[in-house]
Amino acid sequence: MKKISRRDLLRLALGGGILAGGAVAYKQTESVGLAKWARWMLRGQMARVTPATRVALAAAPSYDADLASAVRAIWRDANGPDLQNATVVIKPNLVDFVPGRPCYTMPQVTKALIHFLRAEMRVKKIIVGEGMTFRRDPHAILFETGYRDMLAQADVEYVDLNYDDLVKIPLRGGYAKMDSLFMARTVAEADALISVPKLKTHHWTKISASVKNLFGIVPGAKYGFPKNTLHMRGIDAFLAELLDSLPTPKRFALVDGIVGLQGDGPLFGTAVPSGVLVGGSDFLAVDATCARLMGMEPAAIEILTFMAWAGLGQIDSNKIELRGAALDALRQNFELAPPL
């Protein structure tokens, strides 16, 4: 029997190593395919060398404060997009109304944003839209939350995104293994989408802010109440898909953290008077900043790390240029949502 030489042994070891590496790569990427996996990974790596993104903070001790000035300062400090002559959809978080639970975006914040967009941005049209999660009828929640009166006074159209005319948009990422998604025509055809979430803890995603708020733009008529079929595709994966495939050319996030919700979010938590508004165009950077405001480390929040890895935004503090009020002065440790 021929004796195996040292060189052959090295060749065998090298071949085995290559095979083992290939097997690991195959295993890691088999659910989405190597090409897509590599594209996300490369985009994530590219994000490390792009300039820092801006996020702005404004102190706002109560809903009676001068929120219009706060919104103006945030837009300026965060380099908000020029929306002159744009059709803009404002998407507040009106997930539900639970007496005594601050689980929704307060109308005063949305009202201040409407005022700013009209008076200073000179937008063409403003639509407030939401696809509520649990109730099929928006009117009760609009009434209970004060939105009905606010919208009537501001003379702004409300569109129920659960029952709007639908278009099918292609999904670019491949994260949730869906080729396309039904979406409200109002959102798909708008020039800009402004996500106006509530600063909250969440039992699935740890935090709920500008990215999680996007769940409300997909139609309940198709995906049901509470759109569980999309949750079952993996919340992180589906939200990554949604963020990556948003058809609106311009976007901005303005987070209502004047009174946040801690503990059993997204509905039954308790109030935290955080006294802050947060804004920016990079939804991930905004949410990472929100996490820091809530006393959480973004690197420990899976939905943020996954999307950052895939290059959908920044969460590294070195890549987020904070402007406006000091984060350290506004930080409050939120009680986490109980794990499921």
Add this chain to the structure above:
Amino acid sequence: MIEFLQRAQNADGGWGYKLGGMSFVEPTAAVLLALSSDAQNAAAVQRARGALRQWQRADGGWGIARSDTESGWMTAWAVWALAASDADAAQRGAQWLLENSGIRVTDTAQAQSARTILKINAAITGWAWQPGDAAWVFPTALTLLALTAMQTRDHARVQEGILYLLDRAIPDSGWNIGNPFMVTSNLPPTVENTALALIALRRLNVENEITQRARDWLAQESFTPTAFEWAWRAWYWKTITAPLERARAALQTLQRADGSLDGNPLTTALALMGTRAP
């Protein structure tokens, strides 16, 4: 209301959720049910039936609209609306409903987790909004109504659907969208889920403490005065031949100048079904 519904019919024979909005299966079927008892609506009814037949998918089910290539929960609406007039189409739809269900949890650890976090028996399932999803109260109750219209009330799936609704009832009263409890708190009942579950259980002759508590809750005055909620309540009260004066008065107050409720053909059809004389 009838004039509004006639005006709101789209050229394709269907109705949307708003005047001029694209046609969906749900409002089309609901308006068809609301209009079909009156001979003066014969032309509109015929066009609507034709639209539903045209939108039926090869697997027997219906998507949410013509452009939807996947059958789902609105199949129940279409089956119910066509049960009396289009036996073949309705039968194929009923078969699709019987062959599809919400997820059934068989893993012991997952079932225990569902028992703790949601307070449900996850081994019992009903119907989902979409294939591959968990079961929920609204599609389950709606499917029970559709299958009852197809005379399949003794089917094992119907009997399990009844068990599902009873298991998902909130201990205090009524139904939320699915689970009665979430992590730390009972969920509040909602009008549409409670009313539809009660209507379905009534048609299946199920009366017990759960339905009684829900019925009492639904009779309370302390609701937000919305047309959608009043329409559902009226429909349930009509099912049990309870007095309709309160609902009629409330809906009359909320009715718009164009005769609609909220400008929405679905809500208007529900109100019409709930308030017109038997």
